[in-house]
Amino acid sequence: MPEFFNVYSPPDAWRHFLRHYSPQMRTERILTAAALDRVLAEELVSPQDLPEFPRSTVDGYAVSAADTYGASSSLPAFLSVAGEVPMGQASSLEIGVGEAALVHTGGMIPAGADSVVMVENTQRVDDASIEALRPVAVGENVIQVGEDIRTGDPILKSGHLLRPQDIGGLMALGITQVTVAVPPRVGILSTGDEVVPPDQPVAPGQVRDINSYSLAALVTRAGGAPITYGIIPDNRAALEAAAAQAHAENDIVVLSAGSSVSYRDLSVEVIAGLGKPGILVHGLSVRPGKPTIIAVCDGVPVFGLPGNPVSAMVIFDLMVAPAIRAALGAQARPKQQVQARLARNLASAAGREDYVQVRLEERDGETWAVPVLGKSNLIYTLVHADGAVQIPLDSGGLRERAWVTVYLH
Amino acid sequence: MPEFFNVYSPPDAWRHFLRHYSPQMRTERILTAAALDRVLAEELVSPQDLPEFPRSTVDGYAVSAADTYGASSSLPAFLSVAGEVPMGQASSLEIGVGEAALVHTGGMIPAGADSVVMVENTQRVDDASIEALRPVAVGENVIQVGEDIRTGDPILKSGHLLRPQDIGGLMALGITQVTVAVPPRVGILSTGDEVVPPDQPVAPGQVRDINSYSLAALVTRAGGAPITYGIIPDNRAALEAAAAQAHAENDIVVLSAGSSVSYRDLSVEVIAGLGKPGILVHGLSVRPGKPTIIAVCDGVPVFGLPGNPVSAMVIFDLMVAPAIRAALGAQARPKQQVQARLARNLASAAGREDYVQVRLEERDGETWAVPVLGKSNLIYTLVHADGAVQIPLDSGGLRERAWVTVYLH
Numbered sequence: 053m054p055e056f057f058n059v060y061s062p063p064d065a066w067r068h069f070l071r072h073y074s075p076q077m078r079t080e081r082i083l084t085a086a087a088l089d090r091v092l093a094e095e096l097v098s099p100q101d102l103p104e105f106p107r108s109t110v111d112g113y114a115v116s117a118a119d120t121y122g123a124s125s126s127l128p129a130f131l132s133v134a135g136e137v138p139m140g141q142a143s144s145l146e147i148g149v150g151e152a153a154l155v156h157t158g159g160m161i162p163a164g165a166d167s168v169v170m171v172e173n174t175q176r177v178d179d180a181s182i183e184a185l186r187p188v189a190v191g192e193n194v195i196q197v198g199e200d201i202r203t204g205d206p207i208l209k210s211g212h213l214l215r216p217q218d219i220g221g222l223m224a225l226g227i228t229q230v231t232v233a234v235p236p237r238v239g240i241l242s243t244g245d246e247v248v249p250p251d252q253p254v255a256p257g258q259v260r261d262i263n264s265y266s267l268a269a270l271v272t273r274a275g276g277a278p279i280t281y282g283i284i285p286d287n288r289a290a291l292e293a294a295a296a297q298a299h300a301e302n303d304i305v306v307l308s309a310g311s312s313v314s315y316r317d318l319s320v321e322v323i324a325g326l327g328k329p330g331i332l333v334h335g336l337s338v339r340p341g342k343p344t345i346i347a348v349c350d351g352v353p354v355f356g357l358p359g360n361p362v363s364a365m366v367i368f369d370l371m372v373a374p375a376i377r378a379a380l381g382a383q384a385r386p387k388q389q390v391q392a393r394l395a396r397n398l399a400s401a402a403g404r405e406d407y408v409q410v411r412l413e414e415r416d417g418e419t420w421a422v423p424v425l426g427k428s429n430l431i432y433t434l435v436h437a438d439g440a441v442q443i444p445l446d447s448g449g450l451r452e453r454a455w456v457t458v459y460l461h
Numbered sequence: 462m463p464e465f466f467n468v469y470s471p472p473d474a475w476r477h478f479l480r481h482y483s484p485q486m487r488t489e490r491i492l493t494a495a496a497l498d499r500v501l502a503e504e505l506v507s508p509q510d511l512p513e514f515p516r517s518t519v520d521g522y523a524v525s526a527a528d529t530y531g532a533s534s535s536l537p538a539f540l541s542v543a544g545e546v547p548m549g550q551a552s553s554l555e556i557g558v559g560e561a562a563l564v565h566t567g568g569m570i571p572a573g574a575d576s577v578v579m580v581e582n583t584q585r586v587d588d589a590s591i592e593a594l595r596p597v598a599v600g601e602n603v604i605q606v607g608e609d610i611r612t613g614d615p616i617l618k619s620g621h622l623l624r625p626q627d628i629g630g631l632m633a634l635g636i637t638q639v640t641v642a643v644p645p646r647v648g649i650l651s652t653g654d655e656v657v658p659p660d661q662p663v664a665p666g667q668v669r670d671i672n673s674y675s676l677a678a679l680v681t682r683a684g685g686a687p688i689t690y691g692i693i694p695d696n697r698a699a700l701e702a703a704a705a706q707a708h709a710e711n712d713i714v715v716l717s718a719g720s721s722v723s724y725r726d727l728s729v730e731v732i733a734g735l736g737k738p739g740i741l742v743h744g745l746s747v748r749p750g751k752p753t754i755i756a757v758c759d760g761v762p763v764f765g766l767p768g769n770p771v772s773a774m775v776i777f778d779l780m781v782a783p784a785i786r787a788a789l790g791a792q793a794r795p796k797q798q799v800q801a802r803l804a805r806n807l808a809s810a811a812g813r814e815d816y817v818q819v820r821l822e823e824r825d826g827e828t829w830a831v832p833v834l835g836k837s838n839l840i841y842t843l844v845h846a847d848g849a850v851q852i853p854l855d856s857g858g859l860r861e862r863a864w865v866t867v868y869l870h
Contacts, residue, residue, distance in 0.1 A: 084674070158655055171722075195839070221843070224671045224840050226663070257514060257547075257549050258549050259516075260635055269497045273625065286548070388798075390795045429604060430609040434629070434630070
């Protein structure tokens with residue numbers, strides 16, 4: 053079997069994957085107050101007008117605007133004060149011609165009034181009367197019924213990631229529970245006879261497990277629930293058993309394979325045996341990250357990631373994180389990014405996407421992206437980087453001083 | 462007392478605040494595997510070289526490079542195979558002149574070898590010998606001892622927000638526990654006689670509490686631990702008692718005040734009574750958000766935020782989130798941002814920072830920032846926005862089609 057038999061560009065690979073993946077979303081009902089950063093799984097429309105009564109936006113006097121027309125400091129409009137609107141209550145006042153009612157910010161506009169003169173633009177005459185020193189227009193300094201949102205207006209779409217202001221907006225309407233997507237379970241397997249758990253002593257020739265932990269954290273960040281299966285010994289029976297268990301227990305499976313050709317061949321065979329249609333993509337035209345396997349096995353996406361940590365993270369961002377968002381039914385959101393000037397020329401081969409790790413530096417008030425040199429099998433290449441710059445498929449490279457988009461880690 | 466007596470620009474207000482605030486950071490020791498998005502509270506240096514032994518980056522034959530000089534397909538270098546390096550073990554092999562050892566990706570380079578010939582560039586002669594078809598240089602296809610990181614090299618600084626790759630990098634070194642900052646407790650008080658809890662029926666003249674919930678979510682996002690004190694009735698004794706309790710129990714206190722002048726005056730007096738030096742800033746040259754109070758009372762920052770939700774969020778981002786990061790000892794990170802074209806002219810007064818809520822739209826492959834019109838007392842202005850555009854202090858406004866930075870919510 054040739055080592056790579058089904059090489060795709062990342063966008064083509066993603067489309068090919070989507071043709072074979074039908075996410076089975078699970079939902080749950082939770083308190084809105086606890087729904088920060090969860091993905092909404094229902095369409096919400098407003099059950100009411102907001103506000104439900106006309107409110108003043110200032111401290112002042114609720115009036116009929118017509119009574120103030122032509123008012124000025126030299127010729128003020130005389131108004132008799134019918135009373136004060138109490139906060140948090142409906143006012144029983146009814147404002148007649150030539151009358152005004154004291155109202156506070158947020159207070160209800162009483163019947164008969166259509167606008168509010170700011171207190172700064174009035175002058176007290178006596179206990180029962182004021183002078184308006186400026187005219188107001190109809191509706192001035194008033195939030196109308198339904199001006200914030202109206203009954204039946206769409207609020208938020210299914211797939212929306214709930215932010216602080218969304219929680220506030222739902223609370224304003226008394227929507228104290230919401231239906232959200234349950235985080236998909238993502239099973240993570242590491243392989244390699246040289247890999248040992250980080251809390252155990254290492255002997256010469258051994259290395260500590262990195263990917264189980266960095267991948268689990270990436271799954272959490274993407275909105276999934278990571279389940280780690282530890283380090284699987286490098287033999288067919290052990291890997292088949294562990295992969296079958298992870299496949300049965302999870303919505304998505306990620307294998308971080310040993311990096312030698314024999315490990316990779318074993319991963320291919322084990323993944324292919326997990327179900328239909330099996331392996332869709334074997335090899336991505338991206339650097340780092342070429343030795344990637346993408347499969348759907350009896351409805352469960354299975355990703356075979358390159359063993360080295362930089363490649364694993366690049367491919368996670370390109371393929372696994374979007375698959376987790378698809379499982380959540382989440383709308384696409386712009387990635388965290390900053391614009392920066394490139395600190396040196398970067399070469400690339402056309403027909404391949406490159407991801408170059410960079411660190412950000414401020415120089416003379418501009419942000420610069422400084423490529424972090426280092427092999428993709430070095431974890432500290434990533435630790436020393438703030439983000440990555442993409443060199444597109446059709447580009448031969450990027451010039452020093454060019455403005456580039458840095459996708460932050 | 463004049464309503465605003467101490468108006469600052471946001472940068473000046475922040476500097477003035479910092480002169481009076483000395484964060485008292487608390488730390489705790491936790492598992493590195495559970496430290497995602499926590500703030501590191503120690504300087505870490507590498508306790509060892511990584512890797513601790515030279516490793517192969519390919520599948521191939523470990524050799525002494527000198528034995529391959531001049532090798533080609535027509536004139537290969539003949540090498541006798543001394544054995545195979547087992548994965549995860551130190552090899553007892555010692556490679557002499559004219560010898561090679563089979564090694565897998567990640568395997569240890571045996572003594573006497575200084576480079577690896579890729580298996581693709583060799584040809585098997587018999588069980589005990591191969592031909593190298595290309596020369597290799599000293600160090601080729603080898604990760605040297607300490608090439609990833611060396612003993613004593615700085616790893617991460619105190620104040621660093623731990624990302625997935627940082628967790629991987631620490632695990633690689635066997636650093637399975639870290640000291641991190643304890644999230645500061647942030648007490649949140651809402652006031653206003655018209656405000657009722659969202660899960661209760663509202664009568665005419667009443668509105669549901671928004672800010673307790675959106676502020677709590679903002680505190681969580683900023684890395685703090687929100688503690689809500691509910692809705693405080695609008696009288697001096699109740700507000701004084703609640704503020705004193707929150708001041709005693711928290712690292713930072715946030716009051717979301719009723720929006721009328723009398724409420725604001727009451728907030729000023731209650732905050733001023735909480736301790737020394739008291740109110741530092743009363744009024745910010747920013748729209749929305751002018752009626753902001755910034756105080757430090759016996760070491761505890763106290764923020765009086767405007768009652769309307771848009772202003773409260775703008776000021777939270779400008780002042781409270783940075784105060785939480787200061788309490789965590791966290792390094793500044795670039796804000797989430799995207800570049801977009803402005804969809805219409807925006808006017809502004811010089812001498813004032815403006816924050817305009819925008820939603821993002823894709824048009825012809827470009828991202829546009831479309832201002833969301835709506836009064837700053839409307840929560841759905843925020844719900845319909847993806848982010849905000851800043852119009853700087855010294856600017857008279859921004860032109861349609863200009864490229865702007867949108868800070869994402």
